[in-house]
Amino acid sequence: KQEVTQIPAALSVPEGENLVLNCSFTDSAIYNLQWFRQDPGKGLTSLLLIQSSQREQTSGRLNASLDKSSGRSTLYIAASQPGDSATYLCAVDAGNMLTFGGGTRLMVKP
Amino acid sequence: DADVTQTPRNRITKTGKRIMLECSQTKGHDRMYWYRQDPGLGLRLIYYSFDVKDINKGEISDGYSVSRQAQAKFSLSLESAIPNQTALYFCATSDLYRGPRQDTQYFGPGTRLTVL
Numbered sequence: 001k002q003e004v005t006q007i008p009a010a011l012s013v014p015e016g017e018n019l020v021l022n023c024s025f026t027d028s029a030i031y032n033l034q035w036f037r038q039d040p041g042k043g044l045t046s047l048l049l050i051q052s053s054q055r056e057q058t059s060g061r062l063n064a065s066l067d068k069s070s071g072r073s074t075l076y077i078a079a080s081q082p083g084d085s086a087t088y089l090c091a092v093d094a095g096n097m098l099t100f101g102g103g104t105r106l107m108v109k110p
Numbered sequence: 111d112a113d114v115t116q117t118p119r120n121r122i123t124k125t126g127k128r129i130m131l132e133c134s135q136t137k138g139h140d141r142m143y144w145y146r147q148d149p150g151l152g153l154r155l156i157y158y159s160f161d162v163k164d165i166n167k168g169e170i171s172d173g174y175s176v177s178r179q180a181q182a183k184f185s186l187s188l189e190s191a192i193p194n195q196t197a198l199y200f201c202a203t204s205d206l207y208r209g210p211r212q213d214t215q216y217f218g219p220g221t222r223l224t225v226l
Binding site: 004 | 150153154202217218
């Protein structure tokens with residue numbers, strides 16, 4: 001059974017810092033890995049999707065990497081801003097369903 | 111207007127009551143999903159439907175049932191609610207024809223359900 005773990009569970013940083021969120025998964029037979037953002041009272045928004053054949057994806061200040069063989073992904077956020085405060089979830093697609101990690105709750109202080 | 115809507119947004123009910131959560135989408139997607147989210151556990155899949163006639167159990171389907179009334183509507187029912195079904199419930203959609211393994215899922219805003 002696929003298991004997805006995210007570390008840390010919570011993170012608080014001052015504005016302007018670069019930060020890294022970690023995601024690990026137990027079964028490397030995946031089709032893709034996604035990073036989502038969740039704001040309170042709202043649904044999840046997809047940030048980046050990395051196909052299993054890719055090593056990384058970038059969108060603005062966000063960069064996600066994937067090392068399928070070691071079962072790891074990282075989400076790098078450059079020059080963090082208070083508006084980045086949210087919960088970040090990673091999810092792996094190994095078939096017909098997504099398996100989610102528990103999320104990292106990020107707080108960026110002004 | 112939102113592409114994926116859920117009603118109600120909040121619901122408080124009592125143990126043993128029947129509850130229906132509804133999801134509608136205007137994205138024209140074939141695939142729809144129901145998840146529940148508990149603190150620190152991420153989202154877990156309850157049921158998913160690839161089209162109106164195709165419904166499948168997810169990881170945690172016990173105590174739940176679903177109905178796909180149309181391409182755009184997918185309802186989740188709790189036949190006899192119990193307190194450990196207190197959670198945040200999300201509906202999501204994805205597009206079959208763009209390849210489910212290449213496209214993301216689009217989520218509704220969630221329904222917060224409390225069972226007393």
